[in-house]
Amino acid sequence: MASDTDNSRIVQLGTYNVKKGESSVSGLSSGAFMTVQLHLAHSSSFSGVGVVAGGPFRCAESFRGAAVLAADAYVQSAEYICMSPLTAQTGPNAGHLAQLARETAQAGRIDEIANLADDRVYIFTGSRDTVVYSDVVRCTQQFYERLGVAPGNIKFVDTVPAGHSIITDNPEDSLLGVNQPPYINQGDFMQSHEILKHIYAGLNAPSKYLNGRLIRFDQREFFDKNERASMSDFGYAYVPRAVEEEKKPARVHIVLHGCKQGYGYVNYVYGQADVANQAPYGNRYITTTGYNEMADSNDIIVLYPQAKGADGGGLQNPDGCWDWWGYTSLDPEQPDYYSRDAIQIKALYRMLSRLGG
Amino acid sequence: MDDSPTPPSTSLVPAASALQRSVPAAHAAAVQDSLKAPVLLGGWAVRAAGNGIDTGKLLAFGMNLQTWDELFQMQQAILQRLMQQQQDWLRGWTVWNQERASIKGANTVSKLVEQEFNLMAQIGQLFFNQTTNLVALQENVEVAYAYWLNEKLGPLSSSVKGR
Numbered sequence: 001m002a003s004d005t006d007n008s009r010i011v012q013l014g015t016y017n018v019k020k021g022e023s024s025v026s027g028l029s030s031g032a033f034m035t036v037q038l039h040l041a042h043s044s045s046f047s048g049v050g051v052v053a054g055g056p057f058r059c060a061e062s063f064r065g066a067a068v069l070a071a072d073a074y075v076q077s078a079e080y081i082c083m084s085p086l087t088a089q090t091g092p093n094a095g096h097l098a099q100l101a102r103e104t105a106q107a108g109r110i111d112e113i114a115n116l117a118d119d120r121v122y123i124f125t126g127s128r129d130t131v132v133y134s135d136v137v138r139c140t141q142q143f144y145e146r147l148g149v150a151p152g153n154i155k156f157v158d159t160v161p162a163g164h165s166i167i168t169d170n171p172e173d174s175l176l177g178v179n180q181p182p183y184i185n186q187g188d189f190m191q192s193h194e195i196l197k198h199i200y201a202g203l204n205a206p207s208k209y210l211n212g213r214l215i216r217f218d219q220r221e222f223f224d225k226n227e228r229a230s231m232s233d234f235g236y237a238y239v240p241r242a243v244e245e246e247k248k249p250a251r252v253h254i255v256l257h258g259c260k261q262g263y264g265y266v267n268y269v270y271g272q273a274d275v276a277n278q279a280p281y282g283n284r285y286i287t288t289t290g291y292n293e294m295a296d297s298n299d300i301i302v303l304y305p306q307a308k309g310a311d312g313g314g315l316q317n318p319d320g321c322w323d324w325w326g327y328t329s330l331d332p333e334q335p336d337y338y339s340r341d342a343i344q345i346k347a348l349y350r351m352l353s354r355l356g357g
Numbered sequence: 358m359d360d361s362p363t364p365p366s367t368s369l370v371p372a373a374s375a376l377q378r379s380v381p382a383a384h385a386a387a388v389q390d391s392l393k394a395p396v397l398l399g400g401w402a403v404r405a406a407g408n409g410i411d412t413g414k415l416l417a418f419g420m421n422l423q424t425w426d427e428l429f430q431m432q433q434a435i436l437q438r439l440m441q442q443q444q445d446w447l448r449g450w451t452v453w454n455q456e457r458a459s460i461k462g463a464n465t466v467s468k469l470v471e472q473e474f475n476l477m478a479q480i481g482q483l484f485f486n487q488t489t490n491l492v493a494l495q496e497n498v499e500v501a502y503a504y505w506l507n508e509k510l511g512p513l514s515s516s517v518k519g520r
Contacts, residue, residue, distance in 0.1 A: 063504045065407070065516030068400040079493075080500040086434040089427045090501035093508065130441075 010234065013217040016243055016250050016301060018356030023252040024199045026050025026122070026192075028166045028183065029132060030307075031256030033059070033082075033324035034345075036140065037338045038254070039119075040101060041345050043111040045357060048120035048199030052191065053132040053164055053258075055082045056097045056143035058104070058338050060325035071332035075316075078325040083132050091135040094142035101147060109339040116147050121154045122198040124191065126162030128177045134158055155198045160187065166258075167191040170288055181260045182281035190290035196253065196300070206293035212240035214292070219305060222354075223347040228328055230317050231347060232264040232306040237355075238292040243299050252357040253295065254303045254348065257285045259319035264308045268318045271311070282306065301355055305348055404503050407515045411506040414513055424509065431505070435498055442490050449483045 023046050027035040032054020039049045040057050059082035060074045067073040085091035105113045121144050125137035141156045160167070163178045165185035173186040190206075197203050219235035243250040263282030266273045286304050295302045309320035317327050326335030328343050336342050340349070415424065457476060463469035507514040 063500070063507065063516075065503060065507060065514075066404070066500045068396060068403060072397065072400065076496070076500050077504075080497040081504055084497060086438075086497065086501045087427065087430045089508070090431065090505050 009216070011215050011217050012221075013215075013219075013235070013237065013351060013354045014239075015354060015356045016239070017247050018250050018252055018301070020357060021045060022047045023254070023352060023357040024048040024050070024120075024196075025254040025256065026052070026195045026199075027054065027256030027258070027322070028052045028261070029054065029164065029258030030321035030324055031258045031261075032132075034256050034322035034348075036143075037324060037342075038256075038345055038348055040104075040113075040116075041110045041338065041340045041342070042349055042352075043113075043115035043119070045349075045352060046119065048122075050122040050124075050195030050199065051137070051140055052124045052166055052195075053126065053129055053137060054140060055132065055136045055324075056092055056094060056140045057101050058097060059092045059136075059139075061100070061335070062092055062097070069332070070335075071326065074325045074332070074335065082136055084130070085133060085135055088135040088138070091133070092139045092143075094139045094146055097139075098143055098146035101143075104339070109336075109341070111340075113147055116144070116149050119149060119153065120199045121149055122157075122195045123154065124157045124160075126160055126164065126177075127158060128161050128179070129164045130179045131164035162187060166285075166289055168289055173288075182284060183258055183261060184281075184284060184289065190294075192255075192290040193294050196291070196294045196298070199253075200251070200298070200300075203294065204297040206290065207296040208293075210238075210292055210296050211242075212238055212292070212296050213244060214238050214286070219347070219351065222350045223343055226343060227310075228315070228330075229343045229347060230307055230310050230315055230320070230323065230328060231344065232262055232308040234263070235306050235351065236263075236286050236304040238286075238295055238302040238304075240296050240299055240301070243301060248299050250299045250301050250356075252301045252303060252352060252355050253291065254305065254352065255285075255289075255291055256305065256322055257282065257307070259321040261285050262306045262308055262320040264306065265320045266309065268309070268311055273309075273311075303351055303355065305351060307344070401499070404499055404516075408499065408503050408506060410515045411503070411510055414510055414515075415506060418513070419509055427505070431498075431501065435494070438494055442487070442494065445490070446483070446487050449486070453479055453483065 021044065025035050025038055025046060026049060032051045035049050035051055036054060036057050039046050060078040062081045063077045064073050066076040081090065082092055102113055104110050123137060123141050125134040127134060141154060144154055145151060162176050162185055165183045167185055167187035167189065169188060169190055170186060173184045174180065176185050176187050178185060193206060215237050216234050217237065218233065219231060220233055223229035223231055242248040261281050265281055266275055266278050291302045307320050307322050309318050311318035315327060323337045323344050326332060326337045329335035329337055460472055463472055503516055507516050
C-alpha cells in the first residue's frame, strides 16, 4: 500500500489502460439485484457477473395487483415474491421476466440480449438464507439460461449452509449460518475469489501483501449531486500498482455492497438515525472481503460505489440498499430503475467509463 | 463587559422557538400518514375480495392434483414460518431472562433507572418484533395467494399481473 497520506486524500477517479468489454460486476443482496440490472443494461461492457443472494431482472414488477398504488405494489412484490416467497410457485416467474427483459431490450432501454450469450455467471444462495430465499436465486439461474447464457458458463452453488451473506475465511466474521448484519459470514473459502476465478480464467493466486492503492473518490460528480440517487459522497477503488504505475492493461470489477453495508450506513432505531452508534460495515466490505488481494495479483481495478440510506421525504431507503424496486423513479407507475436511464445505473456506468472500461 | 449569567428563562427561548417551528411540518406529515392508512387498508380489502372471487373461479375451472399439491405446500410453508417466529419469540424471552439475571446492583439512582428502563424497552422490542413479523407474514400470505391465483388463472384473474 502507498503511504497513509495518499490514502487519506479525496481524489478524482482516474482513467487507466482498461480492456474494453472485459469488465465485470458482483454484488450481495440488493447489490446482487443491481448487478443483474447493470449487467443487462450495459451487457456490451461486461463479460461476467457474480450474483450472491439476488433475484432476476425487474422482479419487483412481478405483480402489479399486489396493491392499489404502484409504489406499494412493487415494494410488496419485492418483499413477498422476490425475497421471501412461501414456495417456489409463489416466487418469481423466470419465463415471464426473461420475456420482459427481451421487450425492454427491444424498446432500446437496455443493451441487446445477444451480448449475454458468452458471459460467465456465478450465482450463489446459502441454504440457510432467510432474507432472500433460495427459490428466488434459483430463478435467477433459470432467467439467465432463458436469455441464452450457455449452461456451461453458469456456476450455480446452493449447497453451502450459509445465511444471507458474502462468505470469507476471516476468523472475526459472523457464524456461517446467521442472517444478520454485517452479512459477512465466516466459511472455509473466500467467495470473492471464487467469483473472480469463475469470471476470468487462469487467474494468479491472490497476493499475500497488497502493493496497490485504495483510493477514496468523490462520487457525487457521477450523479450530479442529486439526492434522488441515494448515493454517498464517496466511493472507493482499489488500483494495483502495475496498473497505476506501469500502465499495464487492466480489467475493472465493480463490487456492489448489500443493504446496511455502505460506509455511510446508520441504523434506524424507532425511525430515527442512530448517529451515535454507527457501524462501520462498509469499510469491512471494502477491505476484508478478499477482492483486493485477488485484484492485486491479476491487474484488476476494483470499484466500490456506495449507496446511502434515506428515510422519509421522497426516498424510502433506510437501509441504504441499491434500487431494485423503483424508489429512485420519478414516476412510480413507470419506474426506470432497471434501465440505462436509471439515476444509479447511469452513475455506475459513468464511473466505469471514467476508469476506461 | 457584562459577565452576568443568562437567566434560565431566556436560555429556554431558542429551544422553545425551534419546537414551535417544527410543529407545522410534523402536523402535515401526520395528516399525510393518516391518509395513507385507508389506502393500505382499502388495498387489503380489495385484495381479499379479489382472492375470494379468484378462488371461486379456480374451484370452478382449474383445480387438479397439481394445484392441490401447491396449496398444500403453501400451507406447510406458512406453518413452518409461524413455528420459526414462535421459536424466535421464545429465544428472545430466554435472552431477556438471562439479561435480567445477570444485571448487577447499580451504584447510582440514575443507573438503576437506566437498567429498569432498558429491561422494559427490551420487552417492548420483543412485542414489537413479534407483532410486525406476524403482520408481515399475514401480508405475505395474502400477496402470495393473490399472485399464485393470478399465475393459475391468467387472463381470467381479477387482479392485474406485472408488466
